[in-house]
Amino acid sequence: MAKHSSRRQSSKSDAVESLNVLHVNACGIDIGSASHWVSVPPERDVQAVREFGCYTPDLMAMVAWLQHCQIETVAMESTGVYWIPVFQILEKRGFEVYLVNAQYIKNVTGKKTDILDCQWIQQLHTYGLLHKSFRPDDETCALRSLVRHREMLLRYRASHVQHIQKALHQMNLKLMNVLSDVTGQTGLRILRDILAGVRDSHQLAKHRDHRCRRSEEDIAKSLEGDYRSEHLFALGQAVELYDIYTEKLQACDIEIEQHLARFQPRIDIEQYPLPPSTRPPAIKPKNDPPTDLRPALYQLAGVDLTQIDGLNILSIQTILAEVGTDMSKWRTVKHFTSWLGLCPHNQKTGGKIIRTKTKKTDNRANLAFRQAAATLGRSKSALGVFYRRMKAKLGTPKAVVATAHKLARIVYHLLKYQVPFIAQSPEQEDAQYRERALRNLQRKAHKLGAKLVIDSIQVNQEGLVS
Structure with a gap:
């Protein structure tokens, strides 16, 4: 049994040694409410793991020690709100800070201690196995x-x-x-x-x-x-x-x-004035700001997001405050909707998908998009037609998520390419849905070795064949 265990340990160490070192000057910090444990490479200091207090002078001493150890990049867990002062001080001093989701850091088996945690974070960060969490500009x-x-x-x-x-x-x-x-x-x-x-x-x-x-x-x-x-x-x-x-x-x-x-305007409102509102005037909701924020949000985003059906001033304000206006943080729109938690979170085992539900998230932008989607139940727009069709097919909860996903894709496209929103008519939405349905039928018929012949028929307003 001892031989087998030694073989397993040697295979694990060989696998770790085979990993490429991407961050030589890496540091790991285990954040706490009363103190922070910091780990640097063993060759940088006799005492490679140190404990620092949570007061500002202690954080300054930690920064001085990291500079003495020639550390360039730091990784830490997003523990409550305790990480915010550490993150801000390190970033201001020129360090590249990685804020990592605690769910993605799995410690080694055995007794869990703060010393082991910071060493484990430092080791993972050295081999480039940690990814930054999204954090907008200041x-x-x-x-x-x-x-x-x-x-x-x-x-x-x-x-x-x-x-x-x-x-x-x-x-x-x-x-x-x-x-x-x-x-x-x-x-x-x-x-x-x-x-x-x-x-x-x-x-x-x-x-x-x-x-x-x-x-x-x-x-x-x-x-x-x-x-x-x-x-x-x-x-x-x-x-x-x-x-x-x-x-x-x-x-x-x-x-x-x-x-x-105070934001730098992304568009000159005098050269490109704010488009007129597409919605009829209504009684202002009680929770809305007293002043009209449409011009300010228009200059911040560069496009008028209020033209999108379902989005109002408060929802747009929340979305822009949570995700910002720089869509280059996400490589594609799929990465954006995945970060929002508005797409299936597939879990596979044995080559099979066992779970396709969306992941649990407390993302406030996710909530803003879903609340906007829920208001489209009686809308006569193309988005309203899409919501009602998804509701009849999948039920209300999934229809809300599907419509929120569609709204998120629209916002991503407008912010990234700085193009105005062009509303689609309900007739165009129905025509596109009909074309997609026919293509799917033709593909299924082709798989069965058959040929589908499409013969258009006349349907009256009540949905009956005339």
Whole structure:
């Protein structure tokens, strides 16, 4: 048994030695919350593995030691948010930093320690077995942080809307049954009067906006309840917190608008003015920024992405903040959709595909594309026709992913080649689908040794042969 184990160990060492060394001056860092373990090649220092603290002076000492060891490239795991200060300091000092997905680094068997982790990362990076994770440029990273912060503020504000609804339910005030949004214009005016001491339901119902579907009598009936002091106190704090987060959202929108103005425009808006909107004017959603960001996003992207059916200002803002505008980071559109998690993630074993589902991801751009695809259910555009056909064929979840995949390919093409979006008519989409279906039938007939003869027939609007 000892001979067999020694043979296995020698074969493994021979395989490692046969690998080509691509990064001679490579370093591996195991990121932690309190300290970081750093490993350099053994010949660079007597103590090739060192521990550094997480404070800024400790990080500066780590940079000085890496420069002394003539390190040029560094690999680290993306552990929480602890890697961000280390990454930024090393990149600013001129190091080539590889941010690696922790799922792609599998440690050797045995007891797991920080020392073994950093040595394993350094060894993998030396042989070029690690790949960089995508990270946009600094300006886009700053925009991404602001957009993510805005999403967090929206989530926190939504939780206080739920607290408002809970307090109203506890007092048997069924305002949610007559108003579609309790924090709309009518709802907030009623809530502020209730907190001011007004209890007359008919007087409260006079705040009804003319666009409300329900009458004043219905609203007055819903406002007859049990006004208890403890629930009124909870309601007042919930409304106050809702107002605070609304104020912070407005300040965040102003900061995002100012940051967008700092980007180098990719297009001269005076020479190439913003195309007119293809959508009819509608009521502005409550969560949208107060100012129109179409011109700023148009100058940032170089093309007007709002011309694409399903994409609105917020979804475009999220997509550009997450992926940037440089599509050269992905070799092809297939690599782009694979990174988004909008294509089948095939798993093979024994030469057979055992799983074709999309991979699990928390990519925010993925979510933005899927939310945009879900809004195309009643669209009369070609994308709407595609979504409904996929829904009838595959079901709603897969139809959303397929349509999101199509939207991602369109955005990639527009950003990479800087060409305007040309909308396809539903008739053209149906004609292309018919041609693809006929080609598939001809190919199947050819495999069966038969010849398919196509004879066109007339079909009326109800889908019946005339």
